[in-house]
Amino acid sequence: MKAILKALLKVAAMNTLTPHSGPAYTAIRHLFGRICAALCLVFMIGGCGAVPREQNRDRGQPGSLESSTATTLLVASPQQINLGTVEKGGRHQATFLLQNRGTQSVELKETRSSCDCLTVDLPRTVLDPGENLTATIRADFSHDPHFTGSLRVELAGNSATAKEPVYVVTVDVEVQ
Secondary structure, rough: OOOHHHHHHHHHHOOOOOOOHHHHHHHHHHHHHHHHHHHHHHHHHHHHHHHHHHHHHHHHOOOOOOOOOOOEEEEOOOOOEEEEEEEEOOOEEEEEEEEOOOOOEEEEEEEOOOOOOOOEOOOOOOEOOOOEEEEEEEEEOOOOOOOOOEEEEEEEEOOOOOOOOOOOEEEEEEEO
8 A cells, every 4th residue: 555655646746747738638637636636645544454344344354454264372252342432532441351272372472453543451471271361452542533433443463473363353433
């Protein structure tokens, strides 16, 4: 996406159209500039990766990270969390349980979120077989106080050794 955005900005800045004159050329050039500006805006707004909840329902896929249908090393409970309604510019938090039902320890390296508005706090990073931990999800919309809408955000926990996420949680939130 960043490459497309850079290319659009470069084309718009360089005016690569061959110089002509006349009202038709001026109209086309004006339209081209508006299209470039609109596409840049679309890419910038969509940059956090969160997808409106209604769009996800149509596609039947949560978020934009790895598929949550893959087998994970840790079991998240619940796997889908609804934070309800949050005031625009507001903050909210919720908890979920991570369980290691496997036979080996799992070391959590990072949790990736399809939106910067959502983070996860873990009290520790290593879960031995049979252990549980309570993780805290924090939604923070103070960085974009004018945003409103429905979001479905996917969180994917990664370990240092596994190629696939070790847990996946989907979070729905309505910002009004």
